[in-house]
Amino acid sequence: MSLRHALLGLLADSPQTGYDLTKRFEETLSGHAWNASHSQIYPELKRLLGDGLIEIVGEGSRGSKTYGVTAEGRAELRRWMFSPLGDTPPRNEFVLRLFLLSSLDLADTRVLVGQMAQASDVEVAGLTEAIATIERFTPPGTRPGYARFAAEFGRRYYELQSEWARWVLAELEKAS
């Protein structure tokens, strides 16, 4: 169950409300790392509060509560960050389809893999632009920050998908 650690990690960055956290899941984590909706987030925040891993650091209008990580929470987060992977099995629809490619006939496979390459290229373009934006808004002499690292991973990942797909197409061409 990585949800609590995702929440701890986001809150460690800066104190936030459940609503803020819901948006950050949607915007940054949901696409590549982890998904959670508000109906899961609010109850989990209460549990984290009960376990003393987070605390209420402020209350705003409309009954909003801003949570921050406690020392205990930060320790638990650190422990998890360094723990071995494999806690929760990955789930990746793209890779699943890749593993099931052999269920299609050769013509279908060619079409699908071609589509995979094209879709990946679109993502690469989007992330390349996002990275350019980050760089543009980074003052010279400053470190670009961690968002840059994540974006770089994303760009390289989609590049990999695209290049792999084209390699498969070439391999299929070879022998047939």
Place this chain on the structure above:
Amino acid sequence: MSLRHALLGLLADSPQTGYDLTKRFEETLSGHAWNASHSQIYPELKRLLGDGLIEIVGEGSRGSKTYGVTAEGRAELRRWMFSPLGDTPPRNEFVLRLFLLSSLDLADTRVLVGQMAQASDVEVAGLTEAIATIERFTPPGTRPGYARFAAEFGRRYYELQSEWARWVLAELEKAS
């Protein structure tokens, strides 16, 4: 819900029992694409049978049933393979940690990213060997088959993780 399509895809390759399918999940899909245990697989096979997407093609000893995909099942599988991605949100602990890196202090970040690079190298080595084995057992003049494609993706993926981690280390070095 991709479980049924994963099952259809595996059965499309060759008819199998629930037990066989459980093993193939563990061996091939569980690590990178999708996870499922036998307690989920058996009931889903019954549902697929009820929906006419698979059929029993043979019964062996110990009450084992071998399932095969029906024409309808194959059509449903094909439809899903070509449907747009995004049905189920991905889940990836490595990427989640990558997104939460900023919650660590600089020293911890360096250590963790270094460990990530090393762990990825181990995976690259394993997959490189697996690929060599596949190639060795492929008769000259033959297409190596789809397992080769999946292995290639895995190798490139771990290479990406390793290279990304080293790039991050270099970036962290730069500015401090």
Place this chain on the structure above:
DNA sequence: TGTTCCATGTAATAAGTTACATGATTTC
């Protein structure tokens, strides 16, 4: 004859999704 592997199932619990529900504040 004991251990491992084959083979299938159910029950209890946990996690995740979708739908339902409410109300305050801001913006146009």
Place this chain on the structure above:
DNA sequence: GAAATCATGTAACTTATTACATGGAACA
């Protein structure tokens, strides 16, 4: 004053995991 956004919650349902349970066949 209508619409969008902020803000939080619960209920119903589906999916997934862990634990429980059983027994046949192969092997040593």
